[in-house]
Amino acid sequence: MFFHKKRDVNGFLLLDKPKGISSNSALQEVKNIFNAKKAGYIGTLDPLATGMLPICFGESTKFSNYLNQSDKKYNVIAKFGESTSTGDSYGTILKKRPILFNFFELSSALKKLTGSINQIPSMYSAIKYRGIPLYKYARRGIKIERSIRHVFIYKIDLLKQGKDWIELNVYCSKGTYIRTFIEDLGEQLLCGAHVISLRRLKISLLPYSKLKSISFLKNLLNKKKIEKRDIFTKLDNLLMPIDTPICHFPKIYISMKQSSFFKLGQKINFISNIENSLVRVFEEYNNNFIGLGKIFTGELLIPYRLVSILTN
Structure with a gap:
């Protein structure tokens, strides 16, 4: 089913990205299904990876950057004894080594990789150099010098272990590269390692139960005997609120009079016990979300990012 005229869609969707396609390909499929004018995703997942890929539609894209800064949780299965060109099973095997470590040495290596650690991102990451993702340079055989990244591993749960593989849950800060983490683990154990399965389970406080597959x-789109209007209603009902990417910020309500000034980008007097924090601002008389504000002193609310008038 294809519709030529694109729609103004505003909201947030948690996509369960399938294996084997890029995050951008997944986004384009979802955007076409919703027939949406504007949409973007948060936090690139490699083609090998599955799981939580947040999709922002319309006005929700204004707040996507705040979710990108959030902590994450991954499930990863790694294979020991082989290092690959990409750090995962899609790459070429570069080196094979015997697996000689014991459980004590594994536990010690995992402990060393917990807490504040340094990482050098893979050349097959989506980090951009001069506007071009590193993986595009890598495919041409061009190597770019990458800066060290400081990330934090909060917790590692060892779930299962086989003769040459391991399954972990990793709780980590923004900017953590799980492929790099597994490569570093393999080097700690002197045998090399690469990712064979990766699934993102959590970003910030977003509910895993809300994941929807392509x-x-x-x-839903291809159901017969359903009017186009009804199909889009069913799809739009799946969307979470526009402010979902910033759901971790406090929520406040302002009056109609205060709202009229706030929506014009003007500071307003607002007594609160909140200080020096971004807040989600709602109109108390209709519960509409109107934008992101900042309270500096507990007495002054300053507009930070406003929602435009919706034309759904």
Whole structure:
């Protein structure tokens, strides 16, 4: 089913990205299903990876950057004894080494990789150099010098272990590269390692139960004997609120009079016990979200990012 005229869609969707496609390809499929004018994703997942890929539609894209700064949780299965060109099973095997470590040495290596650690991102990452993702340079055989990144590993749960593989849950800060983490673990154990399965389970406080697959969305779109208008209503009902990417910020309500000034970008007097924090601002008389503000002293609310008038 294809519709030529694109729609103004505003909201937030948690996509369960399938294996084997890029994050951008997944985004374009979802954007076409919703027939949306504007949409973007937060936090690139490699083609190998599955799981939580947040999709922002319309006005929600204004707040995507704040979610990108959040902590994350991954499930990863790694294979020991082989290092690959990409750090995962999609790459070429560069080196094979015997697996000689014991459980004590594994536990020690995991402990060393917990807390504040330094990482050098893979050349097959989506980090951009002069506007071009590193993986595009890598595919041409060009190596770019990368800066060290400081990240934090909060917790590592060892779930299962086989003769040459391991399954972990990793709780980490923004900017953590799990492929690099596994490569570093392999080097700690002197045998090399690469990722064979990766799934993002959590970003910030977003609910895993809200994940929707592309196949689920397509089945809804392709249902027979349903009017186009009704199909889009069903799809739009799946969307979470515009302010979902900033759901971790406090929520405040302002009066109609205060709202009229706030929406014009003017500072307003607002007594609160909140200080020096971004806040989600709602109109108390209709519960509409109107934008992101900042309270500096507990007495002054300053507009930070406003929602435009919706034209759905």
